Amino acid sequence: MSHWPAVKAKRLLAALFGIGWKLKRQSGSHRTLSREGWPDVVFAFHDGEEIGPRMLARIAKHTGITPQDL
Numbered sequence: 198m199s200h201w202p203a204v205k206a207k208r209l210l211a212a213l214f215g216i217g218w219k220l221k222r223q224s225g226s227h228r229t230l231s232r233e234g235w236p237d238v239v240f241a242f243h244d245g246e247e248i249g250p251r252m253l254a255r256i257a258k259h260t261g262i263t264p265q266d267l
Contacts, residue, residue, distance in 0.1 A: 200264055201250035201257075206242035209256070212266045213240070235261065 213230060214220075218238075221231040228240045238259050242248060248256075256262065 201253040202264070202267065203247055203249050204253070204267055205244070206240075206246045206248055207244040208267065209242075209248055209253070209262075210240060210244075212262060213260060216260075216262060216266055218260065230260075232260075235259075 210228070218230045218232045221229040221237060223229070226241060226243050230238045230240055236259075238256075253262075
């Protein structure tokens with residue numbers, strides 16, 4: 198059983214901004230996020246799209262977000 202919930206992309210993006218990620222550039226729904234000490238990450242989800250536990254776990258490996266941040 199995963200400890201990650203399913204969340205909307207808009208909520209995940211807000212959580213990423215909350216832990217220090219910044220918007221570097223945007224083209225449509227593709228946003229490039231940057232954070233000091235981390236490689237850039239492309240966030241390519243529409244705001245209303247639901248992101249499941251497996252994808253959240255993958256995103257966490259690249260961004261450092263935890264379930265408590267959501």
